[in-house]
Amino acid sequence: MDEKQLNIEITTKFMKYYDLLTLFLKESMVRGNVFTVQNRGQGKILSILQQTPHISQKELVRQLDMRPQSASEMIQKLEKKGFIERYKSEEDQRVMMITLTKAGQVLLNQNGDFQPVFLNVLTMEEKQQFDRILEKLVSEIEPEIVKLRNRS
Numbered sequence: 001m002d003e004k005q006l007n008i009e010i011t012t013k014f015m016k017y018y019d020l021l022t023l024f025l026k027e028s029m030v031r032g033n034v035f036t037v038q039n040r041g042q043g044k045i046l047s048i049l050q051q052t053p054h055i056s057q058k059e060l061v062r063q064l065d066m067r068p069q070s071a072s073e074m075i076q077k078l079e080k081k082g083f084i085e086r087y088k089s090e091e092d093q094r095v096m097m098i099t100l101t102k103a104g105q106v107l108l109n110q111n112g113d114f115q116p117v118f119l120n121v122l123t124m125e126e127k128q129q130f131d132r133i134l135e136k137l138v139s140e141i142e143p144e145i146v147k148l149r150n151r152s
Helices: 003-030 041-051 057-064 068-081 102-112 124-151
Strands: 054-056 084-088 096-100
Touching (some): 041 057, 041 068, 041 102, 057 068, 096 102
Antiparallel strands (some): 084 096
């Protein structure tokens, strides 16, 4: 196979891998079993709950520094996924308390120890080589993107 044909093969395989990886990440995030961004949205709620295992919804909203309605939507989504539970405070039945479930704790532990299954097929040496190749490709394409944006 000549270099031109090899370039076409590599590009085709890379594009297929990119599509599959994107699909994999989307599906995994929907199911809650891939890393979350710990400093925003639902990830921030989980992080707060990791630090404060039992917190009132009002206090959680205050720490999130967002509108109660927006926070409530995220809380409902996490509850629906089974990562948190809400219950009435024993001291004041009007106060809703929030806590992590076992599934939420597992998710947080997984996030800190993230091992992407799609890289399991590579040896450590192959991962290091892949990392160097990706760095090289990224450093080549970034200036080209800047050029294209400047033409607009």
